[in-house]
Amino acid sequence: MGFVLVFAFIGYSDIYQVSVRAIDSNATSPEDGYAGKRIDYGINSVTKLAIYAELHPNQVKILEYRGQRAVFTILPFISKSTWPGKPLPYALYVTSAIFFAAPQLWGYGITTSILEEGISNFSWIGMVLAPLLILVLCIYDDRPGDLILSMSTVLVASLLLAVQIVSFYPIIVAYLIYLIYKNRYVSVGSLKMDYTNET
Structure with a gap:
């Protein structure tokens, strides 16, 4: 298949x-x-650019400050009118860096993933944090007996490796809501089971 x-x-x-x-x-x-x-x-060329920017910050600069894209990821729904200094999507920073231009709206963008975004946001430690996030996600959420959660985890992990987070933000939100619900349901079910066994 x-x-x-x-x-x-x-x-x-x-x-x-x-x-x-x-x-x-x-x-x-x-x-x-x-x-x-x-x-x-294949997004290895963009990963190479992020590494090159770390090695030669005077020649290439992707983000304006560390964690800039992480801030946008947490608060993507705030409008530009409310937040004038709101960061751009990460793909536009990368596209601007490729053209040696100031960060701006291009109408298009280079395909990026969490791997190079981790490097740009958190420097060398991001090279470890981004793959570690994928690993933890797959280990923690891929539980036997829950086909929906397993399939959702594969989808989210694949998307994290293929495109920037903002492009599938609704899927991430729905996934997290389901994950919280599922964990709460399992916890409550375990408590009820323990209480029943004690009585």
Whole structure:
């Protein structure tokens, strides 16, 4: 089943490239085709940029201060009129850094993930914190007997590795609400079970 899904995804990707981006795989070189796939599904170039910015802060700067994107992630729904200094989405900081420009709205952005965002927000410790967050999420939430929670955990972990958090914020919120509800339900159920056993 997994192989079927992978091939279906690859087929969909090729159809998308041809119909939406008007890229004909027969008319482009293999190098261009590879570059397109790497841009869409491989974000290692953006991770390299974040590491380079740490090594050479005088040449490339992504965020204006440490934790800037973490602040935005916690408070994304506050409007610009209420919060004039509200940070931009992380992808726009990366896009601006690529063009050696001041942070600004571009109308588009480079695909980013939690990995390089962790580095930009928290420097070298972010290189450990971001993968550790994914690990803890998968270990803690992937509980046997709860198919919804297991599937949701796989979805959220995959999205964290594929795009910036703000692009799927409603899914994160719904996931956290379900997680809190589930933990509370399990805790209350355990208390009732213990009380029943004692009586």
